Amino acid sequence: MNDLTRKSVVQEALSWVGTPYHHHGRVKGVGVDCAQILLAVYCDALALAPAMDVGHYSTQWHLHRGEEVYLSWLEKAGAKQVQAPAPGDIAMFRFGRTYSHSAICVGDFFVHAYVNLGVIQSRLDEEPLVGRPLQFWSLL
Numbered sequence: 001m002n003d004l005t006r007k008s009v010v011q012e013a014l015s016w017v018g019t020p021y022h023h024h025g026r027v028k029g030v031g032v033d034c035a036q037i038l039l040a041v042y043c044d045a046l047a048l049a050p051a052m053d054v055g056h057y058s059t060q061w062h063l064h065r066g067e068e069v070y071l072s073w074l075e076k077a078g079a080k081q082v083q084a085p086a087p088g089d090i091a092m093f094r095f096g097r098t099y100s101h102s103a104i105c106v107g108d109f110f111v112h113a114y115v116n117l118g119v120i121q122s123r124l125d126e127e128p129l130v131g132r133p134l135q136f137w138s139l140l
């Protein structure tokens with residue numbers, strides 16, 4: 001990703017802060033979940049990834065299955081795993097059995113949609129992200 005593209009991802013991610021959490025939602029200011037915010041930012045707003053229909057997913061699939069569904073969505077979109085994030089990259093956190101929560105790197109912190117909190121900014125060393133196994137991914 002070039003610097004201008006990274007800056008665009010960061011600006012778009014930050015524009016979602018304060019949006020309430022809503023499972024399967026994808027409307028800025030109304031409701032979004034951690035999967036749909038990625039689709040809204042990278043596919044809908046900036047066309048950096050192909051439009052994708054990820055179908056129905058349960059709020060608890062990560063507690064009962066070991067299949068890395070979310071990571072397969074990233075691979076399908078063309079993302080590659082990287083060692084350290086740059087602004088505009090994606091962090092994937094393990095909750096339950098799988099990597100099932102995403103956030104967008106916006107510098108020293110991450111923007112993500114979290115149950116009961118909505119779209120918030122968090123550092124890796126604070127709740128609800130602290131101590132979670134994580135991976136970093138980039139679309140370019």
